[in-house]
Amino acid sequence: MAVPSRHVAIVGGGIAGLATAFALQERAAETGLPLPCTLIEADSRWGGKILTHRIGEFLIEAGPDSFLSQKPWGLALCAKLGLTDRLINTNEDQKKTFVFSRGRLRELPEGLIVIVPTELGPFLRSGLLSGAGIARMAMDFVLPAKRKPGDESLAAFFRRRLGREAFERVIEPLMAGIYAGDAEQISLRATFPRFLEMEQEYGSLIRGMLAGRKRATPTQREGEPGRSMFVTLKDGLDEMVRALVTRVKEAGVTLMSERRVEALRVRSGRPGVWTYDLLLEHGPVVTADAVVLATPAYASADLVRPLSPGAAGLLESIPYASTATVSLAYSASELGSSVCGFGFVVPRVERRDLLAATWTSLKWPHRAPTSHVLVRCYVGGIGREEILKTDDETLVRRVREDLAGMAGVTAQPAYVEVNRWHRSMPQYTLGHLERLEDIQASLGRYKGLWLTGAAYRGIGIPDCIREATETATQVVRYLSASPL
Numbered sequence: 001m002a003v004p005s006r007h008v009a010i011v012g013g014g015i016a017g018l019a020t021a022f023a024l025q026e027r028a029a030e031t032g033l034p035l036p037c038t039l040i041e042a043d044s045r046w047g048g049k050i051l052t053h054r055i056g057e058f059l060i061e062a063g064p065d066s067f068l069s070q071k072p073w074g075l076a077l078c079a080k081l082g083l084t085d086r087l088i089n090t091n092e093d094q095k096k097t098f099v100f101s102r103g104r105l106r107e108l109p110e111g112l113i114v115i116v117p118t119e120l121g122p123f124l125r126s127g128l129l130s131g132a133g134i135a136r137m138a139m140d141f142v143l144p145a146k147r148k149p150g151d152e153s154l155a156a157f158f159r160r161r162l163g164r165e166a167f168e169r170v171i172e173p174l175m176a177g178i179y180a181g182d183a184e185q186i187s188l189r190a191t192f193p194r195f196l197e198m199e200q201e202y203g204s205l206i207r208g209m210l211a212g213r214k215r216a217t218p219t220q221r222e223g224e225p226g227r228s229m230f231v232t233l234k235d236g237l238d239e240m241v242r243a244l245v246t247r248v249k250e251a252g253v254t255l256m257s258e259r260r261v262e263a264l265r266v267r268s269g270r271p272g273v274w275t276y277d278l279l280l281e282h283g284p285v286v287t288a289d290a291v292v293l294a295t296p297a298y299a300s301a302d303l304v305r306p307l308s309p310g311a312a313g314l315l316e317s318i319p320y321a322s323t324a325t326v327s328l329a330y331s332a333s334e335l336g337s338s339v340c341g342f343g344f345v346v347p348r349v350e351r352r353d354l355l356a357a358t359w360t361s362l363k364w365p366h367r368a369p370t371s372h373v374l375v376r377c378y379v380g381g382i383g384r385e386e387i388l389k390t391d392d393e394t395l396v397r398r399v400r401e402d403l404a405g406m407a408g409v410t411a412q413p414a415y416v417e418v419n420r421w422h423r424s425m426p427q428y429t430l431g432h433l434e435r436l437e438d439i440q441a442s443l444g445r446y447k448g449l450w451l452t453g454a455a456y457r458g459i460g461i462p463d464c465i466r467e468a469t470e471t472a473t474q475v476v477r478y479l480s481a482s483p484l
């Protein structure tokens with residue numbers, strides 16, 4: 001007897017939507033449940049924030065350029081897609097990162113785990129922190145843990161544990177590179193809950209990090225065996241997108257690009273069982289038994305508003321930062337000796353436009369011909385978005401002024417490209433986790449409707465993949481259990 005099938009619609013063809021479609025097909029194959037699925041994307045291309053292209057011999061990442069190997073879900077997906085051999089590590093020969101601090105680039109000393117300094121000696125020698133700053137950092141060993149560990153901003157937590165200087169000069173710039181956010185607003189519980197647990201468990205952040213390092217096997221510490229902390233794919237992250245598109249297509253998923261979902265309607269033939277109609281900008285109505293919204297929170301807000309104005313309001317209240325990346329190619333012979341290592345970050349207290357600069361072709365092999373160096377600059381973010389209002393010419397001029405002032409790069413670039421990312425980085429501000437619970441409760445009656453993607457439980461690519469995979473499991477569980 002034929003098993004009755006249910007239709008799933010996924011809205012948004014970024015990594016979250018694609019990974020949901022892929023995992024759904026995997027689960028469908030495992031359970032024998034036929035699962036027709038339609039993936040709908042507003043844009044003409046797949047991948048969302050992941051956007052790789054080639055300009056001659058340069059390989060340019062307009063959005064993300066790598067992902068963390070310590071979070072296993074990115075590597076695991078690559079393995080399933082047959083891309084393990086395509087993964088590349090950062091260039092060991094250049095394994096140094098710098099911080100622009102008090103007038104010059106200073107190397108980030110050894111002993112930094114994730115973003116927390118664990119060895120005080122190298123910091124003393126680096127000149128990055130004053131003696132008083134290092135002494136204050138060491139007080140982490142003796143300061144008592146907070147009695148009532150509620151939500152706290154990243155800034156408040158790290159200032160409390162490690163002191164103002166370590167926070168402003170080391171932690172803030174590293175964190176800003178991940179979230180493009182304001183550490184005074186970002187929730188510790190929603191972003192780095194492990195640090196909170198460490199404080200409670202070990203009474204000290206540094207002790208907790210060191211204990212974690214001892215417990216971990218050497219391979220765990222550095223990511224998968226032979227993997228650097230960040231990895232990428234030989235032809236850029238778009239390889240992952242292309243492989244996902246091919247695989248979901250082969251599995252029978254219907255892919256609809258250039259189709260914006262304009263509205264979501266719901267009807268119910270029986271109590272508790274919903275049918276969803278997705279109204280597309282140019283195209284037919286797509287009817288589904290389950291819907292996954294893998295769209296930015298503000299886009300999902302518009303779609304769920306008729307179902308739950310409360311959930312829409314909460315989704316809309318998740319702030320987004322706008323950013324831009326500026327890629328510049330220079331003739332290698334014209335760059336000075338300060339262009340070495342992976343690049344540098346700039347603390348907010350320095351009050352510059354530049355958030356960070358990566359010497360892309362030194363960090364990753366094959367990103368530029370040997371005659372040239374490819375540089376990627378990162379601007380914008382909460383409280384630093386004013387530069388994004390300027391035209392490309394002014395934006396590039398300001399970036400080049402910072403590159404000249406901080407790293408002595410005064411040469412004329414052979415190629416320049418600006419990629420603007422409007423409302424691109426969701427901010428997990430204080431109370432974020434409670435907000436997620438409230439959203440879930442507000443949409444609770446609409447069985448068969450899920451939200452996934454960077455806005456919720458992890459902004460990086462591995463976390464988006466993890467959450468998408470979990471969502472797919474829940475969809476299959478729901479459809480297997482609910483009566484036709």
Ligand SMILES: Cc1cc2nc3c(=O)[nH]c(=O)nc-3n(C[C@H](O)[C@H](O)[C@H](O)COP(=O)(O)OP(=O)(O)OC[C@H]3O[C@@H](n4cnc5c(N)ncnc54)[C@H](O)[C@@H]3O)c2cc1C
Nearest residue numbers: 012014015016042048049063064065261299453454460461
């Ligand atoms: C400049 C930049 C650098 C980054 N660097 C890194 C990095 O190095 N490593 C890392 O791990 N992460 C990085 N990130 C974060 C990471 O790239 C993103 O969080 C992640 O790719 C988001 O995936 P997503 O699928 O949730 O959302 P998106 O990629 O935003 O996908 C959502 C999709 O939904 C579509 N959509 C929206 N509304 C509708 C609608 N109504 N109908 C149909 N489709 C719709 C959009 O067109 C889009 O394609 C970076 C982000 C940016 C912006």
